[in-house]
Amino acid sequence: MTSPDEFPPEPPRLRALRRLVTTLTIVLIAGVIVVVVLLVIRLSRISAPPEFPDHLAAPQGESVRAATMGTGWNAIVTRDDSGVERIHILRPDGTIRQTVEVTVE
Structure with missing residues (x-):
């Protein structure tokens, strides 16, 4: 009889699938971080619109x-x-x- 601490060896396809899921999770997290950083950089550059010149006025009336x-x-x-x-x-x-x-x- 086997003890509960002993597990059968992991099949090669299951090991590959586990590594693939782990890699895709890391890539997804990195992608979200990149998008957030780019949004912060882009939105921090937005400046106030230029002011309309004061010397321009409408015609009389x-x-x-x-x-x-x-x-x-x-x-x-x-x-x-x-x-x-x-x-x-x-x-x-x-x-x-x-x-x-x-x-x-």
């Missing part, structure tokens, strides 16, 4: 509804007292380059 910045131009969406909305494309110095009236259909 119009209020600013939205603003955006491009390369070498700025845009503001305005609404006048009668409810007409316009998009003003501005040069960096604040002068109007183009105006587009927005019509709602």
Whole structure:
């Protein structure tokens, strides 16, 4: 009779399967750690958006509804007292380059 401390030898295929599962577990843990580290690095680089220049203003009688910045131009969406909305494309110095009236259909 065998004692409880004695086990039969491990079959070679079972040993290979155990090693494969252990290796895949280690790879999975390492992959999760890499993804978390990359997310932390990427998210720590996010900076505040640039501030819209103070010297840009809406034409008289119009209020600013939205603003955006491009390369070498700025845009503001305005609404006048009668409810007409316009998009003003501005040069960096604040002068109007183009105006587009927005019509709602």
